[in-house]
Amino acid sequence: MNNKLNIYLFTIPALLVLCIFFIYPISLSLQMSFTDFTGVGIGNDVGLKNYERIFSRSRYLDAITITFAFAFIVVVVQNLIGLFFATALFRLPRIRNFSRAALFTPAMMSFVIVGYVWQFIYSPYSGGLNAMLVSIGLESFQRPWLGDPSTALFAITAAHIWMFVGYSCAIFLAGYANIPTDIQEASRLDGASSWQRFCHIEFPLLAPSITINIVLATIGTLKTFELPFIMTGGGPAGATRTLSLEIMTNLFGRYKFGFASALSIVMLIVIVVVVTLMNKYLRNRENNT
Amino acid sequence: MSISMNKSSSGSPKGNGMKFTGKTVFSASANVFVLFLVIAMLIPVAYMIMMSFRTGSEIAQDPLGFPTSLYFGNYINAMDKMNYFRSVVNSLGITLSVTALVSLLGSMAAYPLARRTNGFSKAVIMLVSLGLATPNFVNITPIYIIFRDLGLLDSYVGIIIVFTALNLPLSIFFYTGFISSVPKELEEAARLDNCSNWQIYWHVIRPLLGSATATLSLFVMLMVWNDFIYPLLLLTDESKFTVMISVYRFVGNRSIEPDMLFPAAVLGSLPLLILFGFFQRRILSGVTAGAVK
Numbered sequence: 345m346n347n348k349l350n351i352y353l354f355t356i357p358a359l360l361v362l363c364i365f366f367i368y369p370i371s372l373s374l375q376m377s378f379t380d381f382t383g384v385g386i387g388n389d390v391g392l393k394n395y396e397r398i399f400s401r402s403r404y405l406d407a408i409t410i411t412f413a414f415a416f417i418v419v420v421v422q423n424l425i426g427l428f429f430a431t432a433l434f435r436l437p438r439i440r441n442f443s444r445a446a447l448f449t450p451a452m453m454s455f456v457i458v459g460y461v462w463q464f465i466y467s468p469y470s471g472g473l474n475a476m477l478v479s480i481g482l483e484s485f486q487r488p489w490l491g492d493p494s495t496a497l498f499a500i501t502a503a504h505i506w507m508f509v510g511y512s513c514a515i516f517l518a519g520y521a522n523i524p525t526d527i528q529e530a531s532r533l534d535g536a537s538s539w540q541r542f543c544h545i546e547f548p549l550l551a552p553s554i555t556i557n558i559v560l561a562t563i564g565t566l567k568t569f570e571l572p573f574i575m576t577g578g579g580p581a582g583a584t585r586t587l588s589l590e591i592m593t594n595l596f597g598r599y600k601f602g603f604a605s606a607l608s609i610v611m612l613i614v615i616v617v618v619v620t621l622m623n624k625y626l627r628n629r630e631n632n633t
Numbered sequence: 634m635s636i637s638m639n640k641s642s643s644g645s646p647k648g649n650g651m652k653f654t655g656k657t658v659f660s661a662s663a664n665v666f667v668l669f670l671v672i673a674m675l676i677p678v679a680y681m682i683m684m685s686f687r688t689g690s691e692i693a694q695d696p697l698g699f700p701t702s703l704y705f706g707n708y709i710n711a712m713d714k715m716n717y718f719r720s721v722v723n724s725l726g727i728t729l730s731v732t733a734l735v736s737l738l739g740s741m742a743a744y745p746l747a748r749r750t751n752g753f754s755k756a757v758i759m760l761v762s763l764g765l766a767t768p769n770f771v772n773i774t775p776i777y778i779i780f781r782d783l784g785l786l787d788s789y790v791g792i793i794i795v796f797t798a799l800n801l802p803l804s805i806f807f808y809t810g811f812i813s814s815v816p817k818e819l820e821e822a823a824r825l826d827n828c829s830n831w832q833i834y835w836h837v838i839r840p841l842l843g844s845a846t847a848t849l850s851l852f853v854m855l856m857v858w859n860d861f862i863y864p865l866l867l868l869t870d871e872s873k874f875t876v877m878i879s880v881y882r883f884v885g886n887r888s889i890e891p892d893m894l895f896p897a898a899v900l901g902s903l904p905l906l907i908l909f910g911f912f913q914r915r916i917l918s919g920v921t922a923g924a925v926k
Contacts (some may be wrong), residue, residue, distance in 0.1 A: 350740040350829075350830055351744070351745045351748070351749065351830045352749075352753060354741045354742060354743055354744050354830070354834065355739050355746070355757055357718055357741060357742070357743070358738045358741065358742035358801055358805060359742070359757070359760075361797065361798050361801055362761075362764060362801060362802070364795065364798075364830065365776065365795070365798035366674075366764050366767070367760075367799060368770040368775075368779075369771075369775035369776050369779065370767070370771055370772065370775075372773055372775035372778070372779070373772065373774060375776065376775065379666045379750075382691050383732050383778065413691065416658060417705055422911065427793075429667070429671070431672075432663070432667045434669065435663070436660070436663060436664050438664060439664055439668050439671070442671075442672040443667065444917065445909075445913045445917065446672070446674070447671055447674055448909075448913070448916075448917060448920075449675065449678060449906065450674075450677070450678065451911065452808055452855065452878075452902070452905045452906060452909045453678075453859070453905070454858070454859035454861065454901060454902065455859070456861050456877050456881055456901070457860075457877075457880065457898045457902050460799055460880075460897075460898055461677055461680070461681045461886055461891070461894075461895075461898055462677065463685075463889060464889060464891060464894060464895075465677065465680065467889070469693070470692050470693045470891070471696065471899035472680055472696060472697060475697045476697060477768060479697065480662060496722070505676065506677065509674065510674075511920065512918055514921055515920070517921075518921035523791050524812075525799050526726060540829070546787050558675065563766055563768075566768070567768035567769070567770055568669070569862065570861050570862075574881075574886070577886065586795050588768075588770050591770050591773075591774075595773070595774060595777070595918055601774050601778070604774050606781075607772050608768075608770045608771045608772075608773070609917040610844055611768060611770055612768065612769065612771045614765065615766070615768060616765075616766070619766060629726075
């Protein structure tokens with residue numbers, strides 16, 4: 345029997361599913377992005393008009409900027425806090441397992457629920473945050489957090505960061521577990537302080553988990569949809585209107601399938617380019633340290 | 634943070650003793666401090682649970698107050714209006730079907746990928762990683778149209794197919810890693826007995842995959858339970874809603890009523906939080922196993 349050949353047949357069912365529900369839709373998306381298809385009949389070929397519109401109207405350029413701002417804030421802050429907790433917990437074995445699980449708990453919740461709960465925390469009507477500010481004597485800091493264009497985006501990033509700090513922390517702790525114990529021992533015997541050990545030994549050796557955390561958080565945030573959708577719907581005054589929100593409103597409200605497809609192709613290209621460059625840079629950095 | 638060990642062991646016994654007490658005191662306060670921060674991170678979860686037992690007017694009067702009694706009226710109302718049990722059954726049924734499909738298709742595809750390294754397997758792995766990184770948004774428009782034309786909108790079959798396709802890349806990765814760590818000797822013995830590849834997969838490899846399948850099913854569950862976009866896109870018939878869509882339809886988007894929002898939020902997340910309580914090790918190791926490579 346030609347056993348060598350037929351082992352590849354095992355991949356066929358999975359490949360079929362991937363082709364029909366992944367490759368084919370992407371090609372369809374690309375094709376539709378050059379039309380004004382509205383879901384019925386056949387769309388007219390409009391060439392690059394959809395793309396021209398995206399890159400010439402400030403509405404869409406703003407959405408891209410807001411998406412990047414959201415991603416940047418979350419990636420930086422979430423990973424710094426995650427790294428802080430992992431570094432602390434690595435030194436505190438007694439509370440490590442409990443804390444790792446406790447911090448991870450919000451990541452088990454759905455975006456929809458996290459969005460609703462935080463929306464109410466930020467609410468100007470009997471919301472938890474303003475009430476807390478009053479109770480500690482900081483009345484002057486009260487504001488409608490999600491209704492104020494200058495704070496709305498930050499308020500949403502805070503909810504996202506809260507949700508995924510435990511995820512970053514768990515990955516960093518796994519990175520810590522991969523640091524050989526003899527290196528740790530040696531530096532300790534050399535009298536390096538906790539801070540010195542972190543800077544010179546642990547941080548460089550954590551490079552692979554830094555790469556993973558940054559890449560995962562970037563992919564996760566550039567496509568962010570549920571939190572702004574639930575918490576603000578893109579408002580106030582478009583301050584939280586991300587690219588994904590723009591895609592959904594064009595789909596559902598207006599049935600602009602062609603234009604929505606062009607937006608999603610732009611999103612795909614942005615994510616692929618950013619993640620590829622990032623991966624390249626971070627992997628190089630790993631090899632040089 | 635904790636204090637480092639003393640440089641050498643040459644200090645006097647008394648000196649060492651003092652260092653020792655100094656270290657434990659400092660370390661205890663570090664434990665308390667970090668534990669305090671960790672618990673502070675859980676405040677929103679506690680807030681959600683506390684508020685779910687209070688009436689709307691109680692919350693309006695005293696936004697941070699503790700519940701004075703265990704008032705279940707909110708829950709009874711929410712369960713009833715959300716059609717909670719129906720949507721839980723829907724989510725569980727979809728999870729089971731997707732897990733079955735994804736574990737069969739994924740482990741089958743993973744078997745050759747784990748055992749042969751060549752151009753073909755590299756190309757498949759490339760395709761799979763692309764599938765993992767591609768955002769849903771690239772596919773939702775065409776998938777909506779394809780499903781509409783196939784008559785799969787508003788059907789269990791449609792939503793099961795979508796979740797299967799979404800989870801398949803993860804499952805292929807998972808099983809490829811797992812099968813690579815299975816020793817080849819078992820297979821070689823079977824091969825000497827003239828077993829076909831299919832017999833080897835079915836009788837030698839597949840029975841070993843239980844633990845990987847268990848972890849995978851937790852991730853499928855997490856996704857089916859929590860995903861919002863595809864059910865929102867594909868389901869309009871209330872009797873087929875998954876839990877998150879029920880929560881969304883119940884709480885709504887305009888004026889948020891706390892006595893509806895909080896019980897719905899607890900009902901929507903409690904089952905997964907309990908699941909996490911039981912399987913936290915498996916879930917956390919699954920999260921980090923995929924990541925640290």
